[in-house]
Amino acid sequence: MGAVLDHWMIPLITASAVTVAVLWLLLSRLGQLALDTPNHRSLHEVPVPRTGGWAVIAGMAVGLIVSGLSLSLPMVVAFLALFAVSLIDDLRPLRARTRFFVQILSVLLVLYALAPEVLHWVIWIPLLVGGVWVINLYNFMDGMDGFAGSMTAIGFGSLGIICAFQGAHALAGVCFLVAACSAVFLYYNWPQARIFLGDAGSTVIGLAVFTVSVAGWQQGVFHWVIPLIIFCPFWLDATATLLLRVARGERWWEAHRQHFYQRTALKFNVKTSLFIELGVMLSTSLVAVLLVVSGVV
Numbered sequence: 001m002g003a004v005l006d007h008w009m010i011p012l013i014t015a016s017a018v019t020v021a022v023l024w025l026l027l028s029r030l031g032q033l034a035l036d037t038p039n040h041r042s043l044h045e046v047p048v049p050r051t052g053g054w055a056v057i058a059g060m061a062v063g064l065i066v067s068g069l070s071l072s073l074p075m076v077v078a079f080l081a082l083f084a085v086s087l088i089d090d091l092r093p094l095r096a097r098t099r100f101f102v103q104i105l106s107v108l109l110v111l112y113a114l115a116p117e118v119l120h121w122v123i124w125i126p127l128l129v130g131g132v133w134v135i136n137l138y139n140f141m142d143g144m145d146g147f148a149g150s151m152t153a154i155g156f157g158s159l160g161i162i163c164a165f166q167g168a169h170a171l172a173g174v175c176f177l178v179a180a181c182s183a184v185f186l187y188y189n190w191p192q193a194r195i196f197l198g199d200a201g202s203t204v205i206g207l208a209v210f211t212v213s214v215a216g217w218q219q220g221v222f223h224w225v226i227p228l229i230i231f232c233p234f235w236l237d238a239t240a241t242l243l244l245r246v247a248r249g250e251r252w253w254e255a256h257r258q259h260f261y262q263r264t265a266l267k268f269n270v271k272t273s274l275f276i277e278l279g280v281m282l283s284t285s286l287v288a289v290l291l292v293v294s295g296v297v
Contacts (some may be wrong), residue, residue, distance in 0.1 A: 004164045008067060008173035012180050019113045019184040022055035032088045036196055042167050042259075043144050048193055050090050053201015055084055059181040060208075065179070069170060075211075078109035082207055083137070086199040100163050102133075103203070107131035107262045110211050114218055131210045137238035138206030144261055146194040146274050149186035151281055152205050153179045155230050159212060159222075160287035168221040171212065173215060178208055181244025191270050223297045229288040237261060 026033070027050060035047040064071070085102040088094060107128050142148040160175030182205075188194050197205070213227035227237070237260045245252040257266065265273035291297040 004160075004172045004176070006167045007169065008176060011063040011067040011173070012176060015059040015177055016180050016184050017059075018062045019055050019059030019181045022058045023052065023185065023188055024193065026051045026055060027188070030252070034198065038050075043262065043270055048196050050196040050198030051200075052189060052195040053090075053197040053199070055205065056201050057172075057204055058183050058199070059184070060177055063177045063181070064174070067172065067173060069174070072113045074109040075113040078106040078113070079204060079207060081109075082106040083200055083204050086121070086203045090198040090200050096139065103132050103135050104128065106198075106207055107135070107210065111212070114211075114214055131171045133239075134210045134235070135203050135206040137235055138209065139199060139202040140238050141200040141234045142197050142258070143145045144265055144273065145191040145270050146186060146189055147261060147277060148197055148202055148205070149182050149189045150274070150278055151231065152182035152235055153186055154278075154281045154285050155209070156212070156290055158183065158230050159216070159227065162222055162226065162282055163216065165293060166221045168219065169217065170178065171216055171219070171221060175212060178205070178212075191274060222292055225297060226288050226292060229291070230285050232284045233277055251292065 018092065030051065031049060034051050036050040036051055037047050039194055060097065081102050085094065085099060089099060110131065111124055122233045141151070156175045156179040160172045160179060163169075163172035163175055183194075185197070185201075209231060209275070215226070216227070217224040241259050242252055244266065245256070250256075257263070261273050261277055264276060
């Protein structure tokens with residue numbers, strides 16, 4: 001862990017500072033930009049800007065540049081393309097097929113960048129479907145104050161600990177970078193939130209979850225089941241809800257309030273639902289870390 005912090009301390013501090021600066025700019029000067037107006041499916045009651053993801057991604061990008069970590073061109077293009085189309089969607093809703101096309105392209109570019117000679121083409125099909133699903137489910141689950149920010153900070157923090165324990169210092173640094181920027185954002189996103197992630201933040205973080213998960217598995221840093229355990233609070237809720245809506249013949253692609261976290265927030269309140277989810281997130285992450293440290297997985 002010490003070796004990771006020695007190399008990544010300056011990038012982490014820089015990334016956090018950039019995130020704070022951009023959030024301040026967005027809230028103080030651009031507070032009326034890309035407002036998320038409440039509707040019958042919302043859990044918030046007043047318009048809130050959905051631009052927080054811009055600050056998180058800016059912090060992550062600057063942190064990576066300062067770290068000197070070399071990223072392949074396909075990887076960079078994948079994240080830039082997804083961020084660009086999602087940012088536009090935050091400002092002016094785009095057609096679903098446009099967003100879907102860019103999501104597929106981004107996942108394919110990530111898979112191409114992650115040593116295609118190791119990942120056999122037969123594996124690409126389920127990985128492609130999984131990657132697009134992770135991007136969308138992260139967007140689906142970003143519907144409650146503090147929720148996506150907490151999952152990102154806890155999830156990537158846990159993956160960072162695992163990677164550092166396994167000696168994968170570069171991957172650990174990337175994870176801690178994402179966790180740090182998310183923790184800064186979480187301060188402004190805690191109930192009652194002053195700013196939301198928006199599509200630009202949630203989709204890019206979803207792609208980051210997929211990328212780090214595949215990279216760690218492909219490099220032998222951790223078993224593929226580890227990210228599934230850590231991010232279980234997100235993918236299980238989103239997947240189960242989707243399957244139930246399909247089974248009922250509902251218009252599953254439309255926004256709704258049927259996720260477990262939404263039902264809990266409506267039954268109690270947002271803070272109660274968030275604390276319940278935090279307990280689950282910390283538990284699943286602790287289980288994953290212990291499985292790796294103990295050598296079970």
